[in-house]
Amino acid sequence: xxxxxxxxxxxxxxxxxxxxxxxxxxxxxxxxxxxxxxxxxxxxxxxxxxxxxxxxxxxxxxxxxxxxxxxxxxxxxxxxxxxxxxxxxxxxxxxxxxxxxxxxxxxxxxxxxxxxxxxxxxxxxxxxxxxxxxxxxxxxxxxxxxx
Numbered sequence: 642x643x644x645x646x647x648x649x650x651x652x653x654x655x656x657x658x659x660x661x662x663x664x665x666x667x668x669x670x671x672x673x674x675x676x677x678x679x680x681x682x683x684x685x686x687x688x689x690x691x692x693x694x695x696x697x698x699x700x701x702x703x704x705x706x707x708x709x710x711x712x713x714x715x716x717x718x719x720x721x722x723x724x725x726x727x728x729x730x731x732x733x734x735x736x737x738x739x740x741x742x743x744x745x746x747x748x749x750x751x752x753x754x755x756x757x758x759x760x761x762x763x764x765x766x767x768x769x770x771x772x773x774x775x776x777x778x779x780x781x782x783x784x785x786x787x788x
Contacts, residue, residue: 643671644765652769661766668762672730672754676746679734683743689734690741720753724761732757 652660711722716736723732733746733754746754
């Protein structure tokens with residue numbers, strides 16, 4: 642709902658700059674509150690901790706191999722790669738040290754969270770804006786042909 646309905650609506654109505662800023666702030670609030678609830682509940686309701694427990698096993702599919710490559714090349718590449726597909730909460734929860742500790746965020750976790758927030762929202766804002774622009778261009782072409 643957030644990525645596929647609210648995000649495009651805000652970008653369409655507010656533009657790429659203001660819409661992107663609004664959605665980055667909303668993304669921060671949503672992901673931060675989710676992280677606080679995740680740590681408070683001490684429950685792995687997304688399976689993130691389970692995935693962390695076997696992330697070093699042999700990887701067979703292409704996405705798992707790419708994550709493995711990114712992880713071998715450091716936190717920055719891992720954060721960038723994961724931020725394209727997942728929100729800052731999931732990226733940060735996955736990259737935190739330890740399994741099933743639910744102990745809040747340290748300096749490293751905050752850097753990952755903010756980096757993922759910025760990169761992921763920049764990527765998604767540009768992707769949504771590109772989609773909207775392409776749709777408008779096609780629509781104008783259809784109107785020109787018909788009218």
